[in-house]
Amino acid sequence: MTESVKIGDVPVEIYDDTAPTTTAVVDGVSGENHYSQKDVNLSFQATDNPFGVGVDRTEYRINNGEWTVASGDVVLSEDGKNMVEFRSIDKHGNEEAPQSLQVWIDQTAPVIQVSGSTDFYQTDENVTFTATGTDTLSGVQSISFKLDNQELASIESINPLALTTGNHTLMVKAVDYAGNQETKTVTLTCKIDLDHLSDLISIGETKDWFANHGIAQSLQSKVENALKAKSKDQKQKLEKIIQEINKQKGKQIDGDFAELLLDDLEYIQLN
Template sequence: MKRKPGKIGLCLISLLLLLTGIFPISDVKAGSSIEVRLSKYNFRIYDVEPGKVYSDSLTFYNDNDVDVYYYIAAANAWTAKNGGVAITTTSHDDMFPLISSITDERAALRDYIEVTDEMITVPANGNVVVPVTITAPEGFERGRIMGGLKIKQYDPTEPEQTGPINMESAVGLPISLFYGDGVETPDFSFVPSYINFTLSGDILSVGLKNDSTSYTYVENFRYRVEDMNGNEVFAGDPGSFYMTPYALIYYPVWWKGPRDVIADYKVFIEATVNGQLIKDEHVVTYDHEKYYSKVPFTTPILSSDVSDDGWYNEDVQVGFNAVDPNYEIFKTYYWLTGESTYRTYKEPFTVNQEGIQTVRYKSANVVGYSPNSWSSLQLKVDKTKPSTDIILHGDSGNQNNWYNSDITFNLNGTDALSGVKSTQYRINGGEWKDYSSDVLLSEEGEYAIDYRSKDKANNIEDYKTSVVFIDKTAPMLELSVDKDILRVPNKKFEEINVSTTTNDNFGVDYINLLSIKSSESELLSDESYVKDALINTEDKSFSLLADRDPRGEGRLYTITYEVEDFAGNKSRAETYVRVPKHPGPKNH
C-alpha cells in the first residue's frame, strides 16, 4: 500500500525547505531582490510510467508595483534503477542532494525536464504561467528520481546580467518521480538537541532525522524539558508535518527555563511515525555566560527621553556602541521595520515616523563571533497631541450653555497612537484636577470649564474651554397700565399702554403679551373688544372697547404677560382694566 504525502501549509513547507537546504523563492533576498509568490513549491509525480510525458505549470504572482525578471533552468540529481540508495554531496551545478546508486544505472533528470520561456518577465501586479514538461526516463522500475528547477531573479539593466546567468545562488524547486513503491518505510530517529544562546532569547533546537529515501509523516511531535529532579520546566506540542528524504531538522523552541544558573536538563521527545510511537531523551547543559564570553555586546544609544509607558514624543536619533572584551569589533549591523535586508552601521540615524518601529541589531568581532540572532529595540513614536471632548447633561434653556437644573459633565479623551494616559479639568481658573468620573455642578452661576488630556508619550493637549450658566430661579414680573378704568361706556376703542418691570439674576430673554380676556366673553382677544393687540409678542400698546353689558355689573379686562429668562425659567403676571357699571367722569 503506497503512502503518499498530503498537502502541507506554506509555513511548514518554508521551515522544512529551509532546514533541508531548499528555500522558497520568497525567502531569498539576493541583492535587491523583490518578493513574488509561486503557485507551488515542488513537483511530485507518483506511479510514474517510464517514457510517459507529464505536463504541469508554475505560476509567478507579482504583488509589487514594478516588473520582476527571472531566469529558470532545469536542475539535476541521480537515482538507482533498483536496490538501495545513499546520499552524497551537492555541487553548484546540481543544486539538489545527489542521490547516488550502489549500481551504475543512473539518470540525469535534468535532461528530461523542459521549461519554456526560460527568461520571463512578471508584470507589476500581475502573473505569468510557465509550462513545465517532464518526460519519465525509461529503464527504471522502482525508486525515486530527483531533479528540479533553478530559479534566479536578475536585473536586465545591470551590466553583469547581460551575459550568461550565474545560477550558483539560485533558488530551487524540487521535482520527484516515484517509480513503483517509491515511498518506503522510513528510517526515523531523534538526534541530540542543543541550545543557541542569543541576546534576544535562547533557543533549544530539538533534532529529528529521516534516514530513508521517502517522505516521512511525523505525527503528534511533542517535547518536554525537566530539571534533573524530574520537575517540568516547559513543554510544547508543535503538531504534525512531513520530512523530506534524508532530512535533518532542528525544531527551534524559545528557552523558557531559568537563565541565571548553569544547569543540566533532560529533554524528552516523542512522535508517532507510520503508526509507531518513537521516544527519546537526552541531556543538555544550559550555560548562558559561557557563550556570552565570546560574542560582542551591542548597546543602543538614543537621543530622546522615553515616557514611563515606553513612548517618544519627538524624533529619535539612534546610535550603537559595540563592546567585546576579547576581540576588536568588526562591524555593527541593523535593519528597520519594513526593510528587506540589513544595513551596516556607520553613524547615528533618525527615526521620525510616527508609530511603532522595530530596530534589529547585532555586531560581529574580527574573528567572526556574532550572536546567533538579532537583538531588537522597539521605538514607539507619537508626536501628535490627544483631543478631548466634553459632554454636558442637564435641562437646557433657550440659549446655548444655559441650564435651569444641576449640570453633570463628562470628558472623553482620544489618542490614535499611544493612547490617553490622563484627562484633567479645572473650574473658573482654579487648580487642575484629574478627571475620573462625571462632575456635578449645582450652584447657580457662571462656570468656565477648562479641560485637556495627556497621552502616554507625554504630549499635552492645549486646553479647551466650555462656558456654562446655571439659573434655576424664575424671573419676577410686575405690570401697570396708563388707564385702569374706562368710565364712560361710549362704545369707542381706548388706547392702553402697559409698563413692565422685571427682576432676574442673569437677565431675561423675552416678555410676551400672552392674552387679553374680557369677563363678559369666553373668547380671548376677541376683535370685537380688542384692537391692534399682537399676541405672543412684546406688544405693549393696544386698544380696548369702552363698553359693557347694561344688564351686568361691569366689564373687567384681564391682561396677561409671560417672562422667560435665558435658562428657560418662566413666570406670568396680570394687570386689569375696568369698565364700571356706573359711569363716572369722561375717559381720559
C-alpha cells in the same frame, strides 16, 4: 577560522571563531511600555575578543526590515512601536546573534472630543455637555477641567444653580503617558428666562430660602403677571419684582438667593 599575520618576522596563525559583541547606546527612552516624547538617537559600540581579527561592520534593522550597515547614529523619529535589532560581524565573518531593543515613540498630543449642548438653564439639574480624550499611542493618562480658572473634578460636577447667568470658560486638558498634552477651551452659557425664573423661585422655596410660603407665592404672582404682560408693560412688571426682592433681601429672602434673583432679572432685561 584562521588568519596568518606576522609578529616581527615570524608568521603567526590567528584562530578566531568568536563573534564580536555589540552594545547599543540610547539617547532617550527605550523599553516596552515606555514612550519617548522626542526623537531617539541610537549608537552602536562593537568590540571583538582580545585575540580576534577585529570588527568589520555593525548592522541594524527596524521592525524586521532590511539589515543596514550602521555608519553613524541612527535616529528614530516616527511615532509608533519600533523593534530595533542589531549585530556585528568580524573580518572573518563571525556573526553575532542579533540583539534587540524596543523604542516606542509618541510625539502626538491626545485628541479632545466635545459633544452635547454648551447652553443650559440655571434651573437644570446638570449639564449635558461632555468632553473626552483619546490617544492611539501611549494612551490618555489624565484629563482635567477648569471652570472660570477654578479646578473642576468633572463636568458632571457642574451645578448650574451655583453659576451666574452668562458665559463661563471651560478649559479641558488631556495628557498622554508620553507627556504630550492638548487643551481645548469651550464657552458654556448659563441662561434664565421668566419661565425658568418661576422654576427658580420654586427651587428656592424647597431649599428654605424664603421665610414663608407667602413671600414665594407673591413673587410667583408677579412673575406670572410679567409673563402675561405685553413687551411695553413687561418692563414695569419686572421692576416691581426687583423692588420686592430688594425689600425682602436678607429679611424674608435669603441674602445670597436674593442677589442671584436680582442678577437673573438683570440678565432677563438685557436679553
